[in-house]
Amino acid sequence: MDIFTIDGSKFMIRLGISLLEKCRNIKYEDVNDAASWWSKVRSITHSPNFVFDDVLKRAYGFRGISKLPRQLNKRIPQRKDIDRMIHSNQKHVRKDVEDSNAAIVPTFPPIEYINGDIPSELVKPTLIRSKLAEWLPLALKSSVLELIFSTGEHGRSLEQFYSHCEKSKQTILLLEVLQTGATIGMYASDPWHVDGQVYGDGTCFLFRAMPDPVCFKWKGGGGSGPSATNADVELAIEELALVENFMTGKSSYISMGINREGGSGLRLNEDLTKGMSSYTVSFDNDPLAGENVTEFDVGLVEVYRLL
Incomplete structure (x- = not known):
């Protein structure tokens, strides 16, 4: 979830490509529709030999990208940064409450x-x-x-x-x-x-x-x-x-x-x-x-x- 918060849809694409590579040994002659394809994928991802961490590392190992922990350490906000953002947002909320009874200022030129x-x-x-x-x-x-x-x-x-x-x-x-x-x-x-x-x-x-x-x-x-x-x-x-x-x-x-x-x-x-x-x-x-x-x-x- 932390990775998805940072990378958004890019994370899903990386994970999907990594899973496809993991499933490269599927015998495609046995796959004739979407249901059989997903059945094959489930048989691999639900097997005892499937290790999600390996898939995750593979997803963040393409194109020479550094290892996942190092990359995340650079991009995940530290606790002090989060506290600072919370404090800033609280100030904005308090101001909004104080101004709730103020006159509404038009934002579009009046017709x-x-x-x-x-x-x-x-x-x-x-x-x-x-x-x-x-x-x-x-x-x-x-x-x-x-x-x-x-x-x-x-x-x-x-x-x-x-x-x-x-x-x-x-x-x-x-x-x-x-x-x-x-x-x-x-x-x-x-x-x-x-x-x-x-x-x-x-x-x-x-x-x-x-x-x-x-x-x-x-x-x-x-x-x-x-x-x-x-x-x-x-x-x-x-x-x-x-x-x-x-x-x-x-x-x-x-x-x-x-x-x-x-x-x-x-x-x-x-x-x-x-x-x-x-x-x-x-x-x-x-x-x-x-x-x-x-x-x-x-x-x-x-x-x-x-x-």
């Missing part, structure tokens, strides 16, 4: 927004626009925000929401959580519209902009493997359906993400007054509105398109 006829409210804080610039796909980081829907101007109905958003790809929805004062939202890759199927793609994400900004991006899906059983395949298909549930647009609600109980990462009802946020398989997210806050009243809702 700009257009001051149009409808006043923008939720994107005014520089920190929010800086975080949006950080979270957006690379090609959109230099975009400009234009407000296309606001409940303060257009009223609280999904009909109005769809009419103002159905022609705009790549939009950001932000809303106020009245119980906690949080500003949360979601980035949509496709235009919001009523559809019997889910839509969108893996660039969609959920976020909390304030307080404690955090972004939850799509986690992707995995395969079932070549030796999977029918049950494994069925489970993988079910999992994929959950994972790839990006955007849902109905006449009675909009949502993003889903979990096995039917909850959503973010969901708004038909009059945009009630919201829900739960953990989802799609984004592996925390409830956006706050700890243990899965249902909440919605204040201002704004939707911006990216230009």
